[in-house]
Amino acid sequence: MIIRFGYVSMATALYDASPSKTMTFSRYKQLGKEERAKQLRNITKANLEHTKRALHYNIAHQIHLYRFSSSLVPLATHEEAQWDYLSSFQEEYKEIGELVKKYQMRTSFHPNQFTLFTSDKEHVTANAIKDMEYHYALLEAMGLEKESHINLHVGGAYGDKPSAVERFHENLKQLPPRIKKQMTLENDDKTYTTSETLAICEEENIPMMFDYHHYMANYEKEEKLGDFLPRFYQTWSKNPFPPKLHVSSPKSEKAYRSHADFVDLEFIKPLLKELKSQQVDVDFMIEAKEKDRAVLQLVEDVAKIRGVKRLDGATLEM
Template sequence: MSEARIGFACLYRHSQRSLALKALEAIEKTFNPRTTTLRWLSSATEEAAREKLLQLIEHNLDAQLKLLAYVAQLPPTLRMLRLSSDLLPLYSHPKVASFYRDPVLQAHLQQRFGAIGDFARAAGIRLSFHPGQYCVLGSDKPDVVDNSVAEFEYHADMIRMMGYGQRFQDFKCNVHIAGRLGVEGVRATWPRLSTEARNTITFENEEKVYGVNDCLALADLAPVVLDIHHCWINEETYIPADDPRVDRIIESWRGVRPAMHYSQPPEHLQSLGFGPDVPLEMPALLEKVNKRDLYLHSARMWNHPTNEYALQFLDRFDIMFEAKDKNQATLEFYQRYLLHSH
């Protein structure tokens, strides 16, 4: 398999956190997307709404290219990035759809996204999307499924314009199994997805209802993204790196290097006696906190035993870090655990 990578999600955090807030915001704004609301667009004139959307699109695509340029100058191990879902505001909303169907804008988007895809491929950056919580492909409500398919196909359109989605898992677009119908609901919705959507979709286990075993029930359709933090919460124990299910997860990627997700519970656990070198074991934690408190993500990867556990997977998986400090969390982890091992 190719060299291991670790990555971060969507937003840039500047390294000089001691800067004045306004200075920090000004720097980070150039890397990060902006959006608007349907309420604002509805209250504006048609011309003002159109102008606002065009400005946001240009800013967002410029920002994404700048973020990719930042990632491209990092060591190869750190060249993995989840792109923001907010690049084209309200793209899948029926009230805004006609704006995006304009042929002139379509041609412009094709050119801009094409440049993003070309840059990422030239720099060897592994890309992904993660449509949000409103993408519920297994809902028992037909209108929710319709909206969810439209939202996923919005991501598929961006993937297509970047030149991906042409073969199995040349790009990862990750969702949870969500909705009352679960696995069977997803299977019923599957034929409605475009070729690009089916080539790129992955299913990730979550902490409450649909765990690893549910995702494996869809492994014939799409790869499983193992989230070891969600699995730990759901099963109340760490999934061993040699668990037979891990081999089945790898098999679901059909020869493509698997991607997994990694996060830690918040740093405030240290004030309850769980220091950086104390193993985070569920029974001991539940004596001090509610399980829901563990759903939250930390700013950095502060707990050493948990990091050592995650490192057991790096020989076979690329790892997407889900931490509040984004690129700074992955950079710190790389410098501590990986820099001198290369």
């Protein structure tokens, strides 16, 4: 089996390379019309340039997975600050997409926790749709809308999980089919367990993004890795990419749900053992705080296990 590794948004080894620079709406309101437009363009241009720097870093280190920052465009979905963030940067988006395709990288977005479809409030669902449309529009501008994914959590339970799940299915009908097709759903660390998320994915025909750390923080006794992994794989059966997992480890026993700087090999060994026994190629998105450094360190650590062969900078064969 093959495992490829990647990280989230910013290459920490690069100087001043955040692709998530932003501007608050409070700051925006303090500026004049021309200065507002100038600042929005400058920040977006910097974020796109830093994204390209991260992609070139990935190419140099043979890192094949990368999650774009959802904050590429400041105030993109704010009702009082709407602006044309697409036509102004056509060449930048195109260049990013061409790099991704040329070097066969797998990319994605992960909107924040407020983008959800379980709420009983219409404006929450409307905002979720607007945010999904924003992410999809960026992928379209990059030419990646057919291959990149937009990952969400199911959302809140609001004291009545069955009703919340019903609302999820009903509210999701409002999302344009072309966007839903690029959507994935992730199990979370407090509310929706792996089995619950998997059942929703199966009903909606949505690939599941399995988070191992969340599984360990929030699981039912009957949830055994070996039992549900085949169902998880199956949700990706109509996708050209391998099943994708999020991997991290606890910051400490007390702060179990928080992500550590690096990934503790001992923590993920049970996962590696089960994956190896089932021999299905997978991709690992590393969510450790040290991002690219954590990826390269984990690759080194796993490569030392007997029977593991390193194929390139961030790909292993078990």
